[in-house]
Amino acid sequence: MIEAVGLTKRYGAKAAVYNLSFQVRPGAVTGFLGPNGAGKSTTMRMILGLDTPTAGTVTIGGRPYRQTPNAPRQVGALLDAKAVHGGRSARNHLLSLAQLSGIPARRVDEVLGVVGLQDVARKRSKGFSLGMGQRLGIAAALLGDPQVLLFDEPVNGLDPEGILWVRNLMKQLAAEGRTVFVSSHLMSEMALTADHLIVIGRGQLLSDMSVKEFISANSADFARVRTPDTEPALREKLSSALSGAGGQVVPEPDGALRVMGLPLPQISELAHGADVRLWELSPHQASLEEAYMRMTQGAVDYRSTADQKAGLMQQPQPGFGPPPQIPEVPQQGWYAPPAPQPGANPYLGGQGPAAPPAAPPAAAAPPAAPPAAPADLTKPEDAR
Numbered sequence: 001m002i003e004a005v006g007l008t009k010r011y012g013a014k015a016a017v018y019n020l021s022f023q024v025r026p027g028a029v030t031g032f033l034g035p036n037g038a039g040k041s042t043t044m045r046m047i048l049g050l051d052t053p054t055a056g057t058v059t060i061g062g063r064p065y066r067q068t069p070n071a072p073r074q075v076g077a078l079l080d081a082k083a084v085h086g087g088r089s090a091r092n093h094l095l096s097l098a099q100l101s102g103i104p105a106r107r108v109d110e111v112l113g114v115v116g117l118q119d120v121a122r123k124r125s126k127g128f129s130l131g132m133g134q135r136l137g138i139a140a141a142l143l144g145d146p147q148v149l150l151f152d153e154p155v156n157g158l159d160p161e162g163i164l165w166v167r168n169l170m171k172q173l174a175a176e177g178r179t180v181f182v183s184s185h186l187m188s189e190m191a192l193t194a195d196h197l198i199v200i201g202r203g204q205l206l207s208d209m210s211v212k213e214f215i216s217a218n219s220a221d222f223a224r225v226r227t228p229d230t231e232p233a234l235r236e237k238l239s240s241a242l243s244g245a246g247g248q249v250v251p252e253p254d255g256a257l258r259v260m261g262l263p264l265p266q267i268s269e270l271a272h273g274a275d276v277r278l279w280e281l282s283p284h285q286a287s288l289e290e291a292y293m294r295m296t297q298g299a300v301d302y303r304s305t306a307d308q309k310a311g312l313m314q315q316p317q318p319g320f321g322p323p324p325q326i327p328e329v330p331q332q333g334w335y336a337p338p339a340p341q342p343g344a345n346p347y348l349g350g351q352g353p354a355a356p357p358a359a360p361p362a363a364a365a366p367p368a369a370p371p372a373a374p375a376d377l378t379k380p381e382d383a384r
Helices: 040-047 090-101 106-115 130-142 160-175 187-193 211-217 232-244 264-273 288-296
Strands: 002-011 014-024 029-033 055-060 075-078 148-152 179-183 196-201 204-210 222-226 248-251 257-260 280-284
Touching (some): 014 040, 014 196, 014 204, 029 040, 029 160, 040 055, 040 148, 106 130, 160 179, 160 187, 196 288, 204 288, 211 288, 222 264, 232 248, 232 257, 232 264, 264 280
Parallel strands (some): 029 196, 075 148, 148 179
Antiparallel strands (some): 002 055, 196 204, 222 257, 248 257
């Protein structure tokens, strides 16, 4: 189990983490969420003894990481998938870690098979893609068969098959009774993987509860109701009946009604009593992403703004006209170019003004004229 009590980390006048207390229990996947700059990576570094807390304590199994005997066999972590010597092969990288911790070499081949890198085990890691680097980092975390595992953005760079594999791996590790602590920005994956959530914002604890409780506490469930589109009066009639029963009714752009505060059976009974036919009556529960955005909307430090193109475009310099217009080309499908018209300019694809007819050849070349005086380029007509 991981336990933090009053954990604080300051960098000068800035508090990256302030008075943070939580527990990560075994047997469940605990998601660690928060906006960029919330202090997630700093917290994980303090758990692993890479950063010293300014105040408070954090322990793994009742001991600080630095006091844990043979820590790599007790705790596995992936914080930076790029923390690998690029000149070493995947196998040699894992083998060096195994030798430092007294882990047998056969375990290296086992974890390479677990993460699917057995075919590239002897290739240098500097040629690995981002997803392959993530798999190598996960293999290093699993090397000592630890009971406590920390992963910072483990699905970054993985393809859909790799994301599904990581999801199942996390669940399997937790089902074996291990402590699994995962930081991620992918809300859809956290909704499918995590059992418990710890959410922080600006270094402080915002939430510590199960995924189901988190969604319920930070969102409002509602029912979606639709009446026949050909009879608008029925929608108004139903809206009045639902409002009279204490429901909150909000019209949606597509003509449906969003009803809050009434259960589905009661909505059905009210519609039946008002003699209103329903085309749709469906429940809607907010997603983890919606609940997370509502929870953290006041703790976001970096917000994007609209790109005002008009203020960023460079004004043309005097003397230069507008750029030439390029004909639009269809983006989808294949089309046959039109046949060239007689006299059309071939460089415009049969379009545009026809080229001027060639001048008839002269009967005899006139005698050469004497050389003219140099032109005065200061005059506009000669400069052209």
